[in-house]
Amino acid sequence: xxHLESQLDYPLGDTLPALGSVHALAxxxxxxxxxLPFALDHINLWLIRDEHDGRAGWSAVDCxxxxxxxxxxxxxxxxxxxxxxxxxxxxATHCHPDHMGLSGWLCSKFDAPLWATAGxxxxxxxxxxxxxxxxxxxxxxxxQRHGVLDPAVVEKLAERRNYYPTLVPAVPxxxxxxxxxxxxxxxxxxxxxxxGFGHSPEHAALYCAGLKVLISGDMVLPRISTNVSVFxxxxxxxxxxxxxxxxxxxxxxxxxxxxxxxxxxxxxxLHTRIAQLRDxxxxxxxxxxxxxxxxxxxxxxxxxxxxxxxxxxxxxxxLGEALAHLHKLxxxxxxxxxxxxxxxxxxxxx
Ligand SMILES: [Zn+2]
Numbered sequence: 315x316x317h318l319e320s321q322l323d324y325p326l327g328d329t330l331p332a333l334g335s336v337h338a339l340a341x342x343x344x345x346x347x348x349x350l351p352f353a354l355d356h357i358n359l360w361l362i363r364d365e366h367d368g369r370a371g372w373s374a375v376d377c378x379x380x381x382x383x384x385x386x387x388x389x390x391x392x393x394x395x396x397x398x399x400x401x402x403x404x405x406a407t408h409c410h411p412d413h414m415g416l417s418g419w420l421c422s423k424f425d426a427p428l429w430a431t432a433g434x435x436x437x438x439x440x441x442x443x444x445x446x447x448x449x450x451x452x453x454x455x456x457x458q459r460h461g462v463l464d465p466a467v468v469e470k471l472a473e474r475r476n477y478y479p480t481l482v483p484a485v486p487x488x489x490x491x492x493x494x495x496x497x498x499x500x501x502x503x504x505x506x507x508x509x510g511f512g513h514s515p516e517h518a519a520l521y522c523a524g525l526k527v528l529i530s531g532d533m534v535l536p537r538i539s540t541n542v543s544v545f546x547x548x549x550x551x552x553x554x555x556x557x558x559x560x561x562x563x564x565x566x567x568x569x570x571x572x573x574x575x576x577x578x579x580x581x582x583x584l585h586t587r588i589a590q591l592r593d594x595x596x597x598x599x600x601x602x603x604x605x606x607x608x609x610x611x612x613x614x615x616x617x618x619x620x621x622x623x624x625x626x627x628x629x630x631x632x633l634g635e636a637l638a639h640l641h642k643l644x645x646x647x648x649x650x651x652x653x654x655x656x657x658x659x660x661x662x663x664x
Pocket of ligand 1: 410532552
């Protein structure tokens with residue numbers, strides 16, 4: 315545990331649900347953990363006892379990626395922990411593959427509707443269909459424009475074409491829309507939708523005042539900072555500003571809220587964690603400003619912000635993150651952006 319984590323309270327200690335089993339957090343609220351084939355090796359999912367359309371059963375929040383291990387673990391959970399009633403609804407916090415991966419499979423298995431925001435649903439459909447602009451081939455010129463020139467890396471990036479559809483082969487063809495501020499009744503409790511931006515198009519966190527529980531998705535994580543990236547589909551975006559603004563939307567929640575994050579362990583200390591995240595980004599912004607006393611492209615910034623070896627998957631996130639910090643400073647009027655004769659975009663302190 316690092317010193318920042320030691321400022322948070324983990325009420326369950328080192329307890330982790332075993333693969334295929336559910337850990338009860340409160341009556342009718344369960345925690346599952348699924349493995350992921352990335353450096354970030356797990357995702358937390360949540361089961362909530364529900365009543366919908368006159369039927370009793372359970373609803374899931376997030377799905378895990380589409381692979382045999384996750385499907386087998388779900389089969390075990392469904393057989394042992396849903397009173398034989400199966401799923402009534404599938405809620406997705408956002409479109410990323412670890413959250414939306416098995417949505418098609420789970421929804422069709424139970425004829426259960428998918429609940430999501432319009433932004434997340436639309437992006438999931440676009441990326442699952444590998445439409446031009448959101449397939450792997452669109453990312454390559456984006457990365458090249460920002461200084462990724464190493465031929466071995468370029469080749470690997472070019473091969474990533476089918477990354478999203480492999481992990482999210484199907485998204486339901488219809489959905490139920492969630493919007494900011496909606497009250498969603500799930501079983502015995504109302505949950506409030508709190509949308510957030512900067513990590514994904516229209517992320518939905520769910521807050522239950524009755525239980526004092528926040529399902530934070532990827533917006534607030536206890537151990538790692540949420541990825542905030544400029545992507546090829548929106549090359550002129552300012553996602554870091556959007557993310558920092560979104561953190562403010564959790565400021566009114568009670569200090570002793572139990573936060574259920576998508577990665578890491580349930581914790582208390584929401585306001586402390588938000589302050590830590592703000593400090594983290596302020597420190598990164600200061601580093602980037604310092605570096606930009608000379609013209610720097612995003613690829614030049616990556617080793618300054620990330621002082622460890624990165625695989626290609628991690629590099630894409632790191633580059634997007636470096637660019638998000640450069641763009642905030644650029645939007646704030648602190649940096650200017652210039653295109654070199656080599657076609658690469660560089661940022662320079664004004
Ligand atoms: Zn995510």
